[in-house]
Every structure is written in C-alpha cells, then in structure tokens.
Amino acid sequence: MKAPLEARPGSKARLGYVRYGNGPVHVLVMHDWLADHSSYEAVMPWLDGHAFTYVFVDLRGYGQSIELAGEFTIKEIAADCLMLVDQLGWRRFHVIGHSMTGMITQRIAADVPSRVASAIAVCPVSAAGNRLSPEALAFFVSTVEDDGALRRLFKFVSGGLSDAWADRKVQQSRDTVAPACRRRYLEMLVKADFVDDVRGLETPYLIIIGDKDPGLDSEAMRRTFLAWHPNASLHVIPNCGHYPMQECPPYFATVIEDFLKREVPLN
Template sequence: MVTVVTAFILPHQLVGEGPHKVLAVHGWFADRSAYAPLVADLDTDTFQYALVDLRGYGEAKDAVGSYTTAEGAADLVDLADRLGWERFSVVGHSMGGSVAQRVVALTPHRVRRIVGISPVPASGLPLPPEQGELFASAAHRPENRRAIIDVTTGGVRPDAWLGRMVARSLACSDAKAFRAWLDSWTGDDFHARLDNCQVPALAVTGALDPALSADLMRQTWLTWFARGELVDLPGAGHYAMDEAPLDLIRAVEDFLRADDGTTGAAPGAAGA
C-alpha cells in the first residue's frame, strides 16, 4: 500500500484578478478576516490579493506546525509557487509583518514590494517580564486580550468594538498555536539578513499605537530597508484595517502601484 503525503497548503481567499499579485498576512489576534473591512474597496483590476490563514488560525486552526515566522514565510512562498506567482508583493500586519520580512529574507528576488502594517521588527520585540506575562497568559485569558487591544489603540475605542475584537480572536485562533507564535515574533531576530535591502518597503503605523510606533520604525524598518518609507495614520492605532480602512487602502495601494514590475535587487548582506 502506498501512502501519499500531501504538503500543507495555506488556506487562502483570492480577491481580484489584477496582474500585480499580493500575499496578505494577518497578525497575532486574527485570521485572514482581519482584512475583511478592506475587501469591498480594494483595486481588484490592478491587484490580486491572496488573503491567507497562517497555521493555527482560521481554516488552518488545527494545522500542525512549529508556529514560527520562518515556517510562515516558507508556507507563503510555497503558496506563491502553487498559484504560479513568480513575482509578488507581500503585506503583513503586526506579527504578519515579521512573517512578510522573513519572505523578503528568504527570496528577495521574487518580492516586488513589501508593506508592514504596524509590523513587528525583524529584530523581534522582547517584552519586559510583566508585559511578557500579560501577553503569554492572553492565550487563555480573554480579559488580557482585551487589555492589549485597548492599550494599543490608545484607550479610546468603544467597549463593544473591543469585545468584538476579542471574540473574533478567540474564535479564529488555537490557544496552543497562539502561545507558540508569541515566542517566535517576540524572540526571532533575523534583521541582519535585511541589511541594506533594496526591496521597496513601506511601514504604515498608527499614531495611537504606543508599541509599534513610527519612532520604532525609524529605528528598525527604515534602517534596514534602503528604499524604506513610512506613513503614520493619525486616526489609527494598531488595527488600521478596522480603525482607518480607507486611509490604509490609499497608503498601501498607492505604494504598491508605484512598482514598475522590474526585478528588485537582493539585500546587500542578506542570504537566502
């Protein structure tokens, strides 16, 4: 009897039919539904987006894995191969921003442009002990998830919205995977592989987010990406897809649209 082993394929939703292909990666608190507020207003003639579920989330909630940024990047490149996308851009929110940077480190010659929406830096985001415990226990404590979302959106969002964000997070993520992903995106440091990277790179931050701020992006993202840019949205916190969807679409698609379709150069000190 022959056993056929089928490689894992990231669950995904294709939006649009445009020639510019874009992988879109969610963050720690959501699956691909994080991008739902944007879908109706995307430029689907210019772009085709693949909205993905990382392992441990959404349709991949029960998928076995190591739940690391490196594994996530390899899964994304594999999906691009299966879709027949030789060249593509990549967009990632928060933890997904770290995964997106891993994609660039893994295969810079294939990435047209990268956008990080409140992205975790490629150097990781070490947390002090008290904060680390708050985040770690959020895997099983909804009130901790709510506290994190509240702080990172400036403490000004309605209670009902905070409750809805927590409910979505609990429904779409596996607690064990959620906890494992935390160790990866806080602890992974691969920024040396992005030194002098020539892939055009936009960081979009929210002025209400005290954690992944514009100042942090100037110290990290804009230091590593030679062609880095920064947009700070004044009315948003950490969840710009929900807080300022139209402003976010304009910033992201204007940046992606500027690509001329030529092959980008590899990072100066980066290895594959």
Template sequence: MIKLGHKIIGTGKKNIIVLHELMGNYKNYEPIFPYLNTDDFTFVFVDLRGYGLSKDIEGVYSCVEASNDIKNLITQLDLEDVVLIAHSMSTLIAQKTALIDSRISKLILITPIPPTGIKLSQIAKDKLIDEMKENKNKIEEIVYSASKRHNKTWAKSRIKMAYESSILNARIGYMKMYLETDFSQEVENIKIPIKIIVGKYDFPIFALKSVTKLFFPYYKDLEIIECQEAGHYPMLECPVYFASKIEEFAKE
C-alpha cells in the first residue's frame, strides 16, 4: 500500500485534509499558511500520485485510485472526523472519497467539478487531451485565459508552478479522469454538509450560476458562496479571505 506525500501544519484536534488541482500541488496553498488556525486544527496538505511530494509514485490516475489513496492515508495517519477540502480537479476525488469513507464529516469544494464530470463532445475531449499530451503551450493558454485581470508576472508564476508541480503523465491522467468520470447516480448516499467556494472571475463553467445548476440537483445540505476578488485560485488571489472561510466552514 502506497502512502501519499503530504505536509502537516498545526496541532489541533480537528483534522482537515487538503487536496490540490490539476496544475499545482500543496504549494498552491502556501499563501494561506500564515493565516491558518493551527491551534484548533491540524491541516494535512496532500499531493496526489505524480505530484509534488508524491511525484515518484506512479499510478493510473483515476478517481477510484485517488479516492482509495486518500482513504488509505486517513487510516495511515489514524484520523477520524475529517473535513476534506479540494480544489477544481480534486473536488471530483473528494466527492468519491466521501462515498467510500464514513470518516469524512464535511466537504469544502473550491471551484468544483460536479459528480457528472465535465461533459464535452468526443472531438473536443480528444483535442484537449492531445494538446495536454503535446506538453506545449496548453498550460500557457489555460493560465492566460484565467488571468486576464492580473499582470504578466502573475501568469508567469502560475505557468512555472504548473510545470514544476507534477509529471506529464499525471496531468494527462487526471484530465482524462474529470472528462470521463461520472458517479452522479451514487451521490444520493452522500449525506454530509457540503460548502462550495467559487470565484467571481472564474471560467463560466465554474461560475456561481453554473455551479448552482450543476450541484443542487444532487445534494441537499449544500451552501455556495462567491469570492468577489478571485478567479479560479481564491487561495492564491485572496489568501486571508480563503483561510478565514475554511476555518468558518470547518467550525460549523
């Protein structure tokens, strides 16, 4: 059984596991570190297979594999009553983990993907995956599209982070995951509270209106808030706000 690489911050009794997105690793969250409540909470920032502290762990990079990896890590760390935070791509993994592990007591999903995955035509899906496989300019295209409000220094920083955070096969694998995974017929079994944060300036598919439409048919105990000063990366764009909100949600 593998053990995912992770970074632990804090000594509090309440456990929070934090997952990253497609083009980053635990370092995406470094701007919030100074503002975390480390007395009441223990934060476990996890890197999935092929990313960051888990770069040397190979896999098939599927939702089933990743959710079982998280479940195993919870056991390995001897944790109970876990709040699970996930961002973008990993929100799909977090929802799946909540289906297979009763120790998850709450989900906090950042700019999330619904349990249906992202629905595209086969042509569009193949094109996106092929462009990621080429490993040439696709990351730049995504970053610049999502960073129009910010300067070029910000964009260059995000691009550098994306390339350094993971291996190519992992990025391709997890992109396939959210384009091909659909467990929407199972999620009625998720009874725990779910909090969602979206960014006002994010891509349309992650906007408040879209996320509301995509999530409310599946979940009863659900709250969605919109960060007014962020796009797809509230933890990077609004770190104080982000740290405050996750603390507020986790304490409820």
C-alpha cells in the first residue's frame, strides 16, 4: 500500500513542503544547493510510510518556496525549519540534510539538541564550510548562470553519469531554484564556520557518501563530522556519486531507514 503524498504551498509564514507517509516517527528532509525537494522523488516509493512521516522541505528560493525572499543564511534556514516542525506539532524529530544542508543538520542539532533524535548527513558540507580556491570559486559562481558549467559540475560530482542525466539535472535546477538565492547560498557555503558550536554534540549521526563523489570523501568526513561528533558513523555507498537518492534510490532508502529504525520510535 502506497503511503499518502501531500503537498503544501509556500507562503510568508511557512516553507513549502511535501509530506510522505503517516507513521509515528517524524523525519525532516532538506535538499542540496542545486535543486528543491524533487531530488528525492525517486526514493519516495521505497520509503516506509507506515513507520515514518517524512517532510521534504523547500527552503527559501526553492520549489514551493521559490517566491520567498530572505537573507539566505545558515541561521535563517535553521530558524525556518524549526518553525516548520513547530507548525507540524513535532516535539522530537530526525533530520536529514544533503550537501549544502549537511551543515544545517549540525546547526539544528546544536540549537535544539533535546529535540533532534538523530541526524543523517548525505555527501555533506560541514560546519567548517567549503573553502574553495579562487579558481574553484569562480567555476562555482559561473554555474549560477552558465548551463554548460552547471552540466560539467553535475557530470563531475556524479562520477561521469550520462549526458542525458546531466541535462535533466540542469533543467531541474533551473526550474526549481530562484536565481536571486543561488549566489547568496554559495557565499554561505564558502564562509560557514561554526565548528565550535558542534564539537562534542552527542546526537547520533550517520554520514553517507558515495565512493565516486570527489572532494567529499572518507578522509574529508574523518576530519569533520567523525572528528566532532562522538556518536557518528560513516557509510560509503559503492559505485555512487553525489546524488545517492537519485543514483541508487532503493539502496539509499534501505541505508537511511536501517539507521532510523535503530533509534527509539518517537510519538
């Protein structure tokens, strides 16, 4: 039996989101820099909607929240997400972040440690930010408007998936991300630094990476998440790049739910 799928439009008072499932365990899921919640559509059919309620949020400038203006900062994202879970009536919850929002799982866990039951960071940028070289930063800035550059980025981080896949990712990004927010969130990624706030957090953490994702590899995770979080573990998905929820959806669903089901069910 397929779990119900529910969509809510974004507004000034609430971020847009898609809900999947109606289970007693609550999971907030955040997307990456380059697309909205639709990056997770391929994985939704493989999730256990009877055990879990998943809410896939669209941050300001994305998807159903594409019209929402803002400062586009770490603090704002965390505050918006906490407002959403309050509006949903969730006392405690699990949180998942991908790439850019890996660091947001840390910010939320640091801000409300008693409410975050566990966190999953997927191919994540950490609280130390992503200190790019001038050349790399110039390339990332170019992807904001240059479709060819964006296409090369998708090919690179996926370990060389097909041209058709990269083309579809470019279209998804252009359709779901407001141009005004792209450069601001990139600045946030590059300049982030709140490591002192997250050192020693006892929140159970699962770090998921793909073995074909360049830069965000096992060594990078050992220097960051695994070094700072005493209850963190690492799972490396074989033959996978930066988008495991799209590259291997059933396996990705199994990995996250095996971890979540080890936690005490929440009511």
